[in-house]
Amino acid sequence: MSHGRAGAPELKDSLGATPDALADVLRRRGVSRRAFLNYCSLLGALMALPPALVPRLAHALEGARRPSVIWLSFQECTGCTESLTRSHAPSVEDLIFQSISLDYHHTLQAASGAAAEAAREHAMKENAGKYLVVVDGSIPLANPGYSTIAGISNKDMLLDTARGAAAILAVGTCASYGGLPKADPNPTGAVAVADLITGKPVINIPGCPPIPVVITGVVAHFLAFGLPGLDDLGRPLAFFGERIHDRCYRRPFYDRGLFAHGFDDDGARKGWCLYKVGCKGPVAFNACATVKWNAGVSFPIEAGHPCLGCSQPDFWDGGDFYQTLAIPTENVAGLAMGAMAVGAGAGAAVSALNTAKRKTAKKAHETVTIENLEKPKEKAET
Amino acid sequence: MTSDPAMDLLMWARGPGFQIATVVLLFGIVLRIVEILALGRARDLAPPKASPAQSGLRTVFSRFLPRHGMAMRSPVIHIGGYLFHAGFFIVLLFFGPHIQLFEEGFGIGWPGLPSPLIEAVTVISMVALVAVLIARVRDPVRKLLSTFEDYAVWVVTFLPFLTGFMAVNKLGLPYTWMMALHVLSVELLMVVLPFTKLTHAVTFLFARYYNGWVNGRKGAAT
Amino acid sequence: MTAATLERGLTALKEHIDAPVAAFFSSCVHCGLCAEACLFYTETGDPKYAPIRKLEPLRRQWRREYTLVGRLGALLGLIKPLTDDELAEWAHLIYDSCTMCGRCTLVCPVGNDLTYMIRKLREGMAASGHARKGLVEAAKKTIKLGSPMGVQLPALNAQIRRVEAEVGLPIPVDVAGVDYMVILSSMEVIQFPEIIGALARIFDRAGVTWTIPSSGFEATNVGIQIGSRDIAEEIVRRVVEAAEKLRVKYVISPECGHAYVALRWEGPNLLGRPYRFEVIHLMELLAKLRAEGRLPLAGKHDQRVTFHDPCQIIRRGGIDQEPRDLLNEITEDFAEMPDAGIWNWCCGGGGGVSAVDEAEHLRTKVFSRKMCQLDEVHPEQLVTACANCRNIIEEGLEAYNKDIEVIGLTELVAEYLAPDETAPAEGGDGS
Known part of the structure; x- marks a missing residue:
């Protein structure tokens, strides 16, 4: 069994071969049934499926046909692919990924130039209406020339490829929400996949990068049960339904008011809550705190670094990474001084008018005497 | 779907919203203080029996305590009033994330209180606020005295507690929404403070001082 | 001279709104506690008597004229000016149901001095x-x-002659250069002339030189009650001129609450200058004489007595210990009412209310508060130090069919002056 680059997804030797059932591929790859069921249990737990549904998941997965997948990479850093393929020693999720019929992937495919594009077009024609499109990277709209593949702009390629797709998986925060390319001031006019696609299901799997098992989990879910339930940001609820903050092992420190105030203070050494060094756990929806990274070894907070909230839209523009969430993003000291000065000025102006008014009133004062204590007769009688 | 309206709102609240609120709050408070003090008062030519300034300062503090027989006559207003005011300052000053705000703003922090305690205080404060609202509606005097402003100010005061509590306990809208609403509700409070009866947060100092000054110089109780 | 008009009233309000008024109105949270301190509310249960509500016209005038928001609102026509009808409606609240007793001022949690307003x-x-x-x-x-x-x-001369005959002591009138000038409220002259005799005996015993002025002997000042500095000034000037003409060192403010306010606290400000004499309240003088050993007392009053605190002298005058020291000295059975001292309840007739016909019914109604207090102590006699309180309480007791004698503290003190060996013994029949 190879792994890493050597264990890259199996690219089809010949164009147009009929995809095998997933179970066959797995068996061929030497995955035992026990390992496969373990994986299904893990996925089931991750997706919060009732235990009774796990056998159904396994059955469905076993019988699923290897889907044809077209992977489009736009304005991205390849981190998402790296996350998936180089994360750790071969695992079932790795194999699941390998077992898909990856018909087109810039980084991984051997073919280049016209041959590569031909592969894409062939896959589209062959599996029309059934193939999956995976996108990583955002799409620049400011100028189509900012990012092209084989002379085709990202936008054109996406729209063209998506037309016959069963669903589109936006992998990574760039594809899901525009990500780093879209960060202020967004020089390329980057947009997310969902901004361009209409009439097709788009599943966002954000993260910078996304957790590998979440990517394969979504694929598995798609294969077994079809489209997963999504939150209002297009993310599968099964993996993005909870905040990092709520599942964080450091949460008890937050509740007790024990915080690290820096990266080398006592609190940091004692493993206290990282809220005050800018942790975005309270607003980040992801599975890091439960699934963790590198085969469950750790996750950023466990490594002593605050969560950046990378699975959230515009996380790059969410203020200082090391600043607490509720902290004002702007320094208001200058404004505050100005406001007080203007307040004092306005107060002085009103007061000048007030003083003048009082002076006038004093001047207008007519001595009250016993003669004028009463109203003129005609009124006094009422 | 590609941007998070909740986060956008939170970012607005943390940025421009907070700027606006700070500007209005400080502008308003300074304006009101100048407006009040500049009206001045006539020099008192009657020889004083006691130091007016001392009496003024004493009154600033002595009025924190319940006055003779009043707590028995208006128990809800007293208990509710104390609980709410104490709760307001405890939650404002001793909740970790709030302390962080002061740390960022003024460079000084202090230890916070455990979240469960803060939450308990929040609930107590909200109950106290509801109690004083009921007392306002049911008591003929307070009902007669109350204007739209009294009820509006109640809502504005209640919202930060409610939204904060909901955000922390993941009630209602998703956390980011609640967080944004919480910050906005506080900003609303900041904006209306100088122009409503909430100004008493600042002007009670002057009112008590003047009262102590005027009556203390006569040697009278204040 | 023009007649009274709304315009003049509004101008007067503009003239009198100052920083304390602005601070008070800015701080009010409508908690309603002032009502609980006001006998016009506690005894009637009518919320319109909440003290802060009585001040609504002043608050509106302040807001409209002296705040940025109010000024803008007025410009836009959103904040209406006060009308004559509104003021007319408020007269009942401002004159009939407020004695300026200052109890609300003492309870306000934000420290508003409602009486001042x-x-x-x-x-x-x-x-x-x-x-x-x-x-x-x-x-x-x-x-x-x-x-x-x-x-x-x-009339005064007639009473003086009668008293002189009764106590056998001369009552000095218009004697220049003495230490003390005595002024009186007309209530005392007409209804309680015994006070003059009491003073004569006490001063004689203490060796105090004193006089009553033939003009400017009236201590009360209706200008303070009606709310006119101009009229108040004219009235207070008479006393000040008399005192300065007679070159006295002190003017004694008598057993009358608002007379003390008028002469001691408002007077110099009305005239715009300090006096060339000092004002001392009778209670203060008695305490001073006692402290100097010039007021030898003997015997004990054996009736059960209680003390009614006149608001302007005790609560708003700070003279709360002096009368109690005297009472403890000369009585055997002195019982304090609940809320005695600075928290005592008003008789219901102070601040000019006793002169207002429209207030008579209400005044009698709210006297129930005093009745409740008296029911706690069952005194045979009620001692006080204000002729107006005394009169109102007598009326109230009559209305409630309560047989309690009301007496002035100075008279009681005079009764218990220790016999002077150099003169024929007098009084002291209590022991």
Whole structure:
């Protein structure tokens, strides 16, 4: 069994071969049934499926046909692919990924130039209406020339490829929400996949990068049960339904008011809550705190670094990474001084008018005497 | 779907919203203080029996305590009033994330209180606020005295507690929404403070001082 | 001279709104506690008597004229000016149901001095012609005749002669260069002339030189009650001129609450200058004489007595210990009412209310508060140190069919002066 680059997804030797059932591929790859069921249990737990549904998941997965997948990479850093393929020693999720019929992937495919594009077009024609499109990277709209593949702009390629797709998986925060390319001031006019696609299901799997098992989990879910339930940001609820903050092992420190105030203070050494060094756990929806990274070894907070909230839209523009969430993003000291000065000025102006008014009133004062204590007769009688 | 309206709102609240609120709050408070003090008062030519300034300062503090027989006559207003005011300052000053705000703003922090305690205080404060609202509606005097402003100010005061509590306990809208609403509700409070009866947060100092000054110089109780 | 108009009233309010008023209104949270301190509310249960509500016209005038928001609102026509009808409607709240007793001032959690503001609001009411008729009449009599009850020198002289015959001591009138000048309220001259004899005996025993002025002997000042600095000034000037003409060192403010306020606290400000003499309240003087050993007392009063605190002297005058020290000295059975001292309840007739005909019914109704207090101590006699309180309490007790004798503290003290070996013994029949 190879792994890493050597264990890259199996690219089809010949164009147009009929995809095998997933179970066959797995068996061929030497995955035992026990390992496969373990994986299904893990996925089931991750997706919060009732235990009774796990056998159904396994059955469905076993019988699923290897889907044809077209992977489009736009304005991205390849981190998402790296996350998936180089994360750790071969695992079932790795194999699941390998077992898909990856018909087109810039980084991984051997073919280049016209041959590569031909592969894409062939896959589209062959599996029309059934193939999956995976996108990583955002799409620049400011100028189509900012990012092209084989002379085709990202936008054109996406729209063209998506037309016959069963669903589109936006992998990574760039594809899901525009990500780093879209960060202020967004020089390329980057947009997310969902901004361009209409009439097709788009599943966002954000993260910078996304957790590998979440990517394969979504694929598995798609294969077994079809489209997963999504939150209002297009993310599968099964993996993005909870905040990092709520599942964080450091949460008890937050509740007790024990915080690290820096990266080398006592609190940091004692493993206290990282809220005050800018942790975005309270607003980040992801599975890091439960699934963790590198085969469950750790996750950023466990490594002593605050969560950046990378699975959230515009996380790059969410203020200082090391600043607490509720902290004002702007320094208001200058404004505050100005406001007080203007307040004092306005107060002085009103007061000048007030003083003048009082002076006038004093001047207008007519001595009250016993003669004028009463109203003129005609009124006094009422 | 590609941007998070909740986060956008939170970012607005943390940025421009907070700027606006700070500007209005400080502008308003300074304006009101100048407006009040500049009206001045006539020099008192009657020889004083006691130091007016001392009496003024004493009154600033002595009025924190319940006055003779009043707590028995208006128990809800007293208990509710104390609980709410104490709760307001405890939650404002001793909740970790709030302390962080002061740390960022003024460079000084202090230890916070455990979240469960803060939450308990929040609930107590909200109950106290509801109690004083009921007392306002049911008591003929307070009902007669109350204007739209009294009820509006109640809502504005209640919202930060409610939204904060909901955000922390993941009630209602998703956390980011609640967080944004919480910050906005506080900003609303900041904006209306100088122009409503909430100004008493600042002007009670002057009112008590003047009262102590005027009556203390006569040697009278204040 | 023009007649009273709304315009003049509003101008007066503009004139009298100052920083404390602005601070007070800015701080009010409508908690309603002032109502709980006001006997006009506690005894009637009518929320319109909440003290802060009585001040609504002043608050509106302040807001409209002296705040940025109010000024803008007025410009846009959103904040309406006060109307004459509103002021007329408020007269009941400002004149009939507030004695300026200051109890609300003492309870306000944000520290508002509501009494201070009532005093100012009455300036506007008087200038706009909304003062109560009874007070207007009293003012006219005071200005024209010298006293609100029309007491003139011949009447005073008659009482002086009677008292001289009774106590066998001369009552000095218009004696220049003495230490103390005594002024009196016309209530005392007419209804309680025994006070003059009491003073004569006490001063004789203490070796105090004193005199009563033939003009400016009236201590009460209806100008303070009706709310007119101009009228108050004219009245207080008479006393000040008399005192300065007679070159006395002290003017004694008698057993009358608001007379003390008028002379001691408002007077110098009304005249715009300090006096060339000192004002001392009778209670202060008695305490001083006692401390100096010049007031030898003997015997004990054996009746059960209680003390009613006149608001302007005790709560708002700070003279709360002096009368109690004296009472403890000369009585055997002195029982304090609940809320005694600075928290005592008003008789219901102070601040000019006793002169307002429209207030009579209400005044009697709210006397129930005093009745409740008295029911706690069952005194045989009630001692007080204000002729107006005394009169109101006597009326109230009569209305409630309660047989309690009301006496002035100074008279009681005079009764227990220790016998002087150099003179024939007097009084002291209590022991």
